[in-house]
Amino acid sequence: MMDVGRHPKVELFTNSEVENVTGFVGNFNVTIRKKARYVDANECTACAECAKVCPVAVPDEYQQGFSSRKAIYMPFPQAVPSAYILNMDNCLGNNPIACGKCADVCEKHCINYDDQDELVNIEVGVVITATGMDVYDPTEYDEYGYTRFDNVITSMEFERLICAGGPTEGHFIRPSDRKIPQKIGFIQCVGSRSQDGRGNPYCSNICCMNTVKDTLLLCDHYPGVEAKVFYMDMRAFGKGFEDLYMRSKEEGVKYVRGIPGDVVEDPETRNLLLTVENTTTGKLEKHELEMLVLSQGVIPRQDGDSIRKLLTLSQTSDGFIMESHPKLKPVDAPTKGIFIAGCVESPKDVKDSVTQASAAAARASILLNAGKTKIEAITSQVDTELCNFCGICAKVCPYNAISASDRKAEKPPTIIAAACAGCGACAAECPQDAILMRHFRDEQIMAQVEALVKDDPEKHLLTFACNWCSYAGGDNAGTARLQYPTSSRLIRTMCSGRVDEKFVMHAFKMGAPMVLVSGCHFADCHYINAVHWTQKRMDRLWNKLDKLGIRVDRLQLEWISAAEGQKFAKVMRELEERVQTVTDEEIEHTKKVLAEEEAKAEAKKKKKAKAGAEVSA
Amino acid sequence: MALELKKPEKLRIGVFVCECGLNIAGTIDCSAVSEYSKTLEDVVCVVQNKYTCADPGQNEIKKAIVEHKLNRVVVASCTPKIHEPTFRQCVADAGLNPYLFEMVNLREHCSWVHQTEKEKATEKAKDLVRSGVARARFLEPQIEAEVPVTKAALVIGGGVAGIQAALDLADGGHKVFLVEKEPTIGGIMAALDKTYPTMDCSI
Amino acid sequence: MAPKQVRFKCLMCGHEYDGMYDHENVTERSCPKCRSNSIRRLPDAKVAKS
Ligand code: SF4
Ligand code: SF4
Ligand code: SF4
Ligand SMILES: [Zn+2]
Numbered sequence: 001m002m003d004v005g006r007h008p009k010v011e012l013f014t015n016s017e018v019e020n021v022t023g024f025v026g027n028f029n030v031t032i033r034k035k036a037r038y039v040d041a042n043e044c045t046a047c048a049e050c051a052k053v054c055p056v057a058v059p060d061e062y063q064q065g066f067s068s069r070k071a072i073y074m075p076f077p078q079a080v081p082s083a084y085i086l087n088m089d090n091c092l093g094n095n096p097i098a099c100g101k102c103a104d105v106c107e108k109h110c111i112n113y114d115d116q117d118e119l120v121n122i123e124v125g126v127v128i129t130a131t132g133m134d135v136y137d138p139t140e141y142d143e144y145g146y147t148r149f150d151n152v153i154t155s156m157e158f159e160r161l162i163c164a165g166g167p168t169e170g171h172f173i174r175p176s177d178r179k180i181p182q183k184i185g186f187i188q189c190v191g192s193r194s195q196d197g198r199g200n201p202y203c204s205n206i207c208c209m210n211t212v213k214d215t216l217l218l219c220d221h222y223p224g225v226e227a228k229v230f231y232m233d234m235r236a237f238g239k240g241f242e243d244l245y246m247r248s249k250e251e252g253v254k255y256v257r258g259i260p261g262d263v264v265e266d267p268e269t270r271n272l273l274l275t276v277e278n279t280t281t282g283k284l285e286k287h288e289l290e291m292l293v294l295s296q297g298v299i300p301r302q303d304g305d306s307i308r309k310l311l312t313l314s315q316t317s318d319g320f321i322m323e324s325h326p327k328l329k330p331v332d333a334p335t336k337g338i339f340i341a342g343c344v345e346s347p348k349d350v351k352d353s354v355t356q357a358s359a360a361a362a363r364a365s366i367l368l369n370a371g372k373t374k375i376e377a378i379t380s381q382v383d384t385e386l387c388n389f390c391g392i393c394a395k396v397c398p399y400n401a402i403s404a405s406d407r408k409a410e411k412p413p414t415i416i417a418a419a420c421a422g423c424g425a426c427a428a429e430c431p432q433d434a435i436l437m438r439h440f441r442d443e444q445i446m447a448q449v450e451a452l453v454k455d456d457p458e459k460h461l462l463t464f465a466c467n468w469c470s471y472a473g474g475d476n477a478g479t480a481r482l483q484y485p486t487s488s489r490l491i492r493t494m495c496s497g498r499v500d501e502k503f504v505m506h507a508f509k510m511g512a513p514m515v516l517v518s519g520c521h522f523a524d525c526h527y528i529n530a531v532h533w534t535q536k537r538m539d540r541l542w543n544k545l546d547k548l549g550i551r552v553d554r555l556q557l558e559w560i561s562a563a564e565g566q567k568f569a570k571v572m573r574e575l576e577e578r579v580q581t582v583t584d585e586e587i588e589h590t591k592k593v594l595a596e597e598e599a600k601a602e603a604k605k606k607k608k609a610k611a612g613a614e615v616s617a
Numbered sequence: 618m619a620l621e622l623k624k625p626e627k628l629r630i631g632v633f634v635c636e637c638g639l640n641i642a643g644t645i646d647c648s649a650v651s652e653y654s655k656t657l658e659d660v661v662c663v664v665q666n667k668y669t670c671a672d673p674g675q676n677e678i679k680k681a682i683v684e685h686k687l688n689r690v691v692v693a694s695c696t697p698k699i700h701e702p703t704f705r706q707c708v709a710d711a712g713l714n715p716y717l718f719e720m721v722n723l724r725e726h727c728s729w730v731h732q733t734e735k736e737k738a739t740e741k742a743k744d745l746v747r748s749g750v751a752r753a754r755f756l757e758p759q760i761e762a763e764v765p766v767t768k769a770a771l772v773i774g775g776g777v778a779g780i781q782a783a784l785d786l787a788d789g790g791h792k793v794f795l796v797e798k799e800p801t802i803g804g805i806m807a808a809l810d811k812t813y814p815t816m817d818c819s820i
Numbered sequence: 821m822a823p824k825q826v827r828f829k830c831l832m833c834g835h836e837y838d839g840m841y842d843h844e845n846v847t848e849r850s851c852p853k854c855r856s857n858s859i860r861r862l863p864d865a866k867v868a869k870s
Contacts, residue, residue: 004780004795004802009787013796018773026766032796062808079801122794125766128786130779132804156808163810213813244813303798307773328699337766342778343805350777350812357778361785367766368791377716377759417762439716444755451751452744460744475696478725486737489744490726492697522848532846542831542860553831556858559848569730574832 005080014041014081019119021310024421025337026125026373034118038086039072040110046074046082050102050111058090060167064157066175067167072102072111077165086111126337126364129311129321130357131304133343136191136297140198144187144294149265150176151272152292155186155210162217172221174291176270181225181290184218185274186211187260188231192297202318204297205347208235211295212248219251228254228287230276238351256285263292298347305523311338314469314524316563320346331360334468334562335526336373339364378422378439378494380415386434387412393426393435398528402426423527424498428537440493442500449507452489457511458587461575463490464499469520469561476565484572487579488516495519497530504541504555509594513582514554516575521559531559548593554582628659630753631687632746633678635669635694637724644728646739650693653743657750661685669694675707682711689753693721693746714758721749768792776804827867832856 004010013032020031039050054070062069062076071090074083092099103111135156138146146152151174153161164170174181188207191199208231215227234255236245249255260276266288274287300319308315313333314322321344324332331339339360342353367373380401382393389405394413396402401419405412412434427435433442452462465471471492477484493499496519507515517538525531534557542552556578558571632654636642651665662685666674669692681687690708694700697720705715723742731738768791772783775797783795795802806812823842829835830851837852841861849859 004775004783004787007784007787007793009791010783010793010795012775012802013794014775014802015798015800016796017798018771018796024764026764028767028771030771030794032794037800064808075799075801076803076807078803078807080803081801085800122769122771123767124769124771124794126770128770128772128779128782130772130774130776130782132774132776132778135805159808159810166810209813213811217811241813325699339782341782342774342776344774344778350806353776353778354781357781358785360778361782361789364770364782364786365789365791368768368770368786368789370766371768372763372765374761374763377761379762418764438759439756441755441757444752447751447755448748451748454747455744472698475698475722475725478696478729481729481732483732484730486727486731486734486741489741489748491748535846535849539861543863552860553858556831556856559850559857 005082012081013120015085018307018310021127024375024418025335026367027418028124028127028337030122030124030127032120032122034120036088036115036117037083038088038112038115039084040108040112041081041083043108043110044083045108046084047107048074048084049105049107050084053101053105055099055101056090056092058087062160063167064154064160066157066160086113126339126367127311128339128341128357128360128364129307129313129333129344130340130342130360131301131307131344133298133300133347134302136199136204136299138190138294138296141190141294143262144190144260144292145263145265145272146294149263149270149272149292150174151181151265151270151290152263152294154294154296155207155214156296158214158293162214162221170221172218174270179290180222182222183226183271183288183290184228184293185272185287185289185291186214186227186229186293186295188229188234188295189259190294190296191299193232200297200299200318202347203235205235206349207295207297209238209241209244209349211293212236212241212244214293215248215253216244216251219248219253226252226254228256228289230256230258230260230274232257232259238349256287258285298343301344304344309523311335312524312526312528313338313340314520314562318346320344322562331356331363334472337367375418376422376439378437379417379420380422380424380426381436381438382412382415383434383436384412386432387430388432388434390431393430396426396429396533398423398425398530421527423495423530424493425495425527425530425533428498428500429533437498440498442502445491445493445498445500445503446506448491449503450510452491453507453510453512458513458582458584459487459579460512461488461514461516461572461579462507462512463488463516463518464496464503465490465492465560466496466498466519466526467492467494468526469524470496470518470558470568472562473518473560473564473568476563477568478565480565482565482569484569485576487576488572495525495527495530496534497527499534499537501537501541501544505544505594508545508550508554508590509598511587511591513579513587514556514575516556516558516571518558518560518571521561524561548590548597550590550593551582551586553578628689628754629662629685629687630657630660630689630691630750631662631664631678631681631685632657632660632750633669633674633681633690633692633694634663634665634746635674635692635723636665636667637669637694637728638667641694641723641728644732644735644738645723645742646735649739650723650742650746654693654746654750657747659689659754660750662687670700670703675703678704678707679711682708682713688713688717689756690718691721691746691749691753692718693723693742693749695724696722696726716759717753717756719749719753719756721745769794771796774804775799775802777806779804826864827862828859829862830854830856831858831860836862
């Protein structure tokens, strides 16, 4: 910790948040909000005079509320930077008449009640996300009596009570009477591996070994202590872990296979009575304990959404961040130049976090050392011959990569290739078909539509899927071997925003019974908000179908994330059923109506061209 | 103008059908798919491989590009998310523009999800290859733009992972910006007394 | 265009419901009954008629 604070190459922004990220690999532009600290961190010598005079006392978060701190405080003695901070919510008022005691005593005058948030802009080539995790709050498990009984604590609270730097100076005492307990129990999997809707279904990975460690600490500090662990399965799979587990057993710690159904408090002794079915013996047991520790699980960061959206990261159904590939690219995010490390990806212990962080740093170094990188050639280009200067494309582009056209000056728009991310929304929205997407051209996609709707079109579901989410969701279904009907025929585009109206209409004209457009959930859109255009276009298409007397439900829309293999398979099953409801007559009717429409449009075009020719002649 | 890329002499498409061991061949009749591929427009060469992504498989592609003067390559194997870069590199090594390569997903999107419907899966596989070849006929060579990489990193989060990543990058000589929401770095780890497996202090 | 109340129809299960629509800031739609995303915003004229 100290090292990073001192490192000449590291610029530390504490009490700060990333407010905005724009740009692309190698060229990210980041805005950081340095929240007001009200204490000049460079000047502060951590002399503690200010805190001495501060009249406010609030529970100390770091000590899990076991002790109190002042409104001006240092989070913990080894904090980096080693400086005080003033919490304005706790302060009596930044009005010196109200208080102002701390500023009076600070000899270095580093306290400034009018301190303001500051925005800092930086440019970076790579981003590593290591936003961490939160711990599960076990209050929901009412039968364990957490918050109802003083002597039921969580594993995080345990850490502070056993710590020499903690509120009790390392004396492990129980809250009700400040006595050192002799009989201590631990309940595992609190909020983890849960099937009843409370907590989370996954294993939190660290709590088994954390409890083993806790029992060893207890045995070490208080020889003769009686510790009991109630568990479903003990998971001690890491290097050296089994040794620790065995040592704990040798020290006399009792491991009871079974999760208590009920905890009651003896009002007199404040001891806790547990009822548990020992699943090894099948017998109902009762245990009396003086103190109970709930081994709380790990949960995704509750405030992680804003960063996730800024970096267009996807999350799994658990809420942890999705990696680019679970085996082959475990620390890369799908977006180039962004990497992930630590518990933001999944619950893990210190060693695994460090390992993953080093891996992410090494992967990032590849780009930094190279000093340059290639951008996939999938950007857009304007055909100036076809453009009629309407200006729609410039409005559509989520990246502002298109400069406005000028109708009067007949100036077509220009596209800044470096800013274009290649979503293709502009190409799909351009009424003139004047935008060419490199590698995802209209002809290329139309050729796929024709090829897929050629044989037995009446049996197949034509699916458009976006590269990042729904296509990856299909991959996910495959990896999980989820079975679904064979009717789907899929075309991949980078973004659902690329799916032009004419692709869909052409499929129907060729005899497709149903078309599915699928893409990312709005929050996951890899092109900021290109997915909005998909939604608007779908409304337009449904209206069009309706007007032509074509059943609107033959065109479906689904948002499927990269982690939603289940949903992908489910959608395929449901739509297969719907395909069966489309009759041959319906398909014939559609083909006829659309062929007529096309003929009409052609005629109109010709007339216009003719009129144009006459005018110019 | 520059958009009008000239059409190549004559299209010569090579199709490479991958068995992926039994991952694909266990469900899909790969020989039938290969035979079918031969009937597709502009396809001049079809090769079936046990593992197209392995060295021997890649060598087959390179060899065929030279021997059959291929100017389009279609590989029908797994998801492009894993091996598209592999095969793009492979065709580039043989002198073909990487954007003249097209991938068809017979594994994640077909064999793995239709394991009990072998016939229908084979029909679907043929359709998918047909679509890939149809698209390949319209592919054009592309030149990738190169962009500079700013030699600085942003690390978000000052817990144990963020600290380690920042230190590694900084020790490697790179400028690092470490952003932490809380007034101090340290994260959850700083609140732990001792940590396993070494049972030593966390800070 | 200010946000306005519109009628949505699920094309999977047929469920109809009212909701807000903001042309400048379209939001994700999901059927309150069957969770499908095939939610059509019915044209105002059509709603008035029915
Ligand atoms: S690590 Fe152990 S206590 Fe934690 S959830 Fe997994 S099995 Fe349960
Ligand atoms: S949308 Fe099409 S026609 Fe309109 S300005 Fe852009 S390129 Fe030109
Ligand atoms: S493809 Fe997308 S990012 Fe590129 S210019 Fe068009 S709208 Fe903008
Ligand atoms: Zn519904």
